[in-house]
Amino acid sequence: MNYRVLAINPGSTSTKIAVYDDSTPVFEKTLRHDPEELNQFGDLFNQTDFRKALVMEAMEENNVHPQSLNAVVGRGGLVRPVSGGTWKVNEAMLRDLKDITIWGRSHASNLGAFLAKAVAEPLGIPYFIVDPVATDEMEDIARLAGIPEIEHKSLFHALNIRYICRLLAEKLGKNLTEVNFIGVHLGGGISVAAIKNGRVVDVNNALLGTGPFSPQRAGSLPIGDLIEMCYSGKYTKKELTTYLSKGAGLMAYLGTDSGIEVGKRVAEGDQKAKLVLDAMCYRISKEIGSCSAVLAGKVEGIYLSGGLAYNDYIVNFIKEHTKFIAPIYLYPGEKEMEALCQGGIRVLNGTEEAKEYPY
Numbered sequence: 105m106n107y108r109v110l111a112i113n114p115g116s117t118s119t120k121i122a123v124y125d126d127s128t129p130v131f132e133k134t135l136r137h138d139p140e141e142l143n144q145f146g147d148l149f150n151q152t153d154f155r156k157a158l159v160m161e162a163m164e165e166n167n168v169h170p171q172s173l174n175a176v177v178g179r180g181g182l183v184r185p186v187s188g189g190t191w192k193v194n195e196a197m198l199r200d201l202k203d204i205t206i207w208g209r210s211h212a213s214n215l216g217a218f219l220a221k222a223v224a225e226p227l228g229i230p231y232f233i234v235d236p237v238a239t240d241e242m243e244d245i246a247r248l249a250g251i252p253e254i255e256h257k258s259l260f261h262a263l264n265i266r267y268i269c270r271l272l273a274e275k276l277g278k279n280l281t282e283v284n285f286i287g288v289h290l291g292g293g294i295s296v297a298a299i300k301n302g303r304v305v306d307v308n309n310a311l312l313g314t315g316p317f318s319p320q321r322a323g324s325l326p327i328g329d330l331i332e333m334c335y336s337g338k339y340t341k342k343e344l345t346t347y348l349s350k351g352a353g354l355m356a357y358l359g360t361d362s363g364i365e366v367g368k369r370v371a372e373g374d375q376k377a378k379l380v381l382d383a384m385c386y387r388i389s390k391e392i393g394s395c396s397a398v399l400a401g402k403v404e405g406i407y408l409s410g411g412l413a414y415n416d417y418i419v420n421f422i423k424e425h426t427k428f429i430a431p432i433y434l435y436p437g438e439k440e441m442e443a444l445c446q447g448g449i450r451v452l453n454g455t456e457e458a459k460e461y462p463y
Contacts (some may be wrong), residue, residue: 106454107345109442110223113179114215117142122441126449131166134344135159148215149202155215156222176224177448178216179440180236182207183461185258188239188266188304190232190447190458193217197233197461207259209345213237225374232458234447235262237311239304242392245396246306258400259311261410262304263391267443268409268435269299275433276404285405286395286430286456288422290412292361294318294388298395306398308391312349319361319412322352322385329448354380363412370417385418389425396429403430410438 105124113120115138116361123130135158137252145151163170181190191197198221200206217233217370226404239262247255265287273283280302287304288357289295297307308323310317317323325348334344347356355361357380369377396403406426412418413436423432450456 105453107447107449108168109452110163110176111178111441111448112176112216112223113440114155114212114219114220115442116212119158119219119354119358120441121159121162122445123163123166123173124442124445124449125170127446129442130168133162133166135162147211148210149218151215152218154224156219159219159223170223170227173224173227173229174452175229175448176220176231177444178218178220178231179213179444180233180238180263181191181211181214181216182209183236183238184463185232185238185240186236186461187241187459188262189233190234190346190451190456191231191236191461192458193221193231194461196463200463206237211237228459230448230451231450232448237262237267239266241303241305242307243305249448257309257312258304258305258307259309259313260297260304261289261291261293261310262323263443264409264438265297265299265304265307267293267439267446268407269302271435271439272405272407272433273302278404283404284399284402285407286392286399286403288388288392288406288408288410289438290318290388290408290418291408292318292320294321294323294410296388296391296395298398302401306395311347312401316391317353317384319354319363320350320352322348322356348452354384363415363418367415367417368433381417385421386425389422392422392426401429405433406430407433409433409435411436412434413437 108125111122118137119135122132183197183200204210209390220231237259240258242258249256269285273280285299287297287299293310295310297304315323354366365380366377370381451458
């Protein structure tokens with residue numbers, strides 16, 4: 105039997121949607137939203153009906169009848185820490201997605217579960233999220249940060265990292281539970297994950313925490329100097345959080361978060377741009393080396409994904425510094441929409457069981 109699944113991935117000013125028939129894409133589309141139009145709704149979750157209507161219109165325009173769907177999958181947001189996989193959306197999950205105190209922030213992806221429910225419930229079909237950003241399979245030894253009050257947290261590009269892990273395992277003819285990889289997502293934020301027997305046992309906090317700096321994020325910083333910044337009086341908590349998560353990295357050094365623009369400057373002989381880009385690649389390579397130690401050197405492959413994996417300069421730098429560890433595989437771009445749809449299809453065809461959100 106063929107299964108048809110709709111995936112919905114809400115962003116701050118867009119809603120990406122895709123429909124798949126098993127492994128075959130029917131259509132994909134990005135719906136753009138005017139920020140002023142969204143601002144009129146105030147609370148993020150008040151946008152649900154507005155975005156749902158646009159999703160339904162897009163399906164109609166592409167000759168996809170709602171009644172032909174077998175399931176709907178939304179992007180997983182900032183739920184409480186859960187293991188990887190496909191999760192049924194329940195009231196406890198919806199409650200937690202609205203609770204900003206859990207992670208201290210909200211995110212547009214939190215709307216994914218609400219949109220999945222809004223579309224699927226009237227049709228009487230199941231609705232899920234897949235591999236949310238709060239996916240947490242870290243080993244306990246990886247959590248200890250140095251003081252009892254703070255622990256390392258698992259917040260990363262779980263959807264893309266885990267899906268490509270599946271693809272590479274399949275490519276190598278191995279079962280997912282048999283593989284040890286280092287997975288790297290290179291985007292506005294950067295995730296570097298140590299994957300042991302198919303589980304992400306250690307990973308940097310790619311939202312606001314540890315790891316290499318990225319086009320937008322600061323990554324790990326010298327703690328003494330960071331304390332000085334916090335108490336300098338120059339920033340409010342909100343201003344500093346925004347700076348470190350959206351205005352740091354390439355943006356802070358070079359005034360742009362565009363890998364294409366920075367690459368162009370390097371090609372034109374801009375030595376500052378080269379130094380900064382090299383430093384970012386150096387930090388990424390160093391993080392990959394750290395993950396190889398987590399896996400005791402038993403690494404079968406390193407894969408690079410995300411938008412920056414299209415950049416030959418970045419890829420070649422990382423290859424040169426890490427190829428001694430394991431073979432390197434390229435999966436440029438992101439496969440999030442495909443990953444969402446396939447998570448739902450695995451449940452529908454019985455190869456995976458949907459999990460019950462436990463909180």
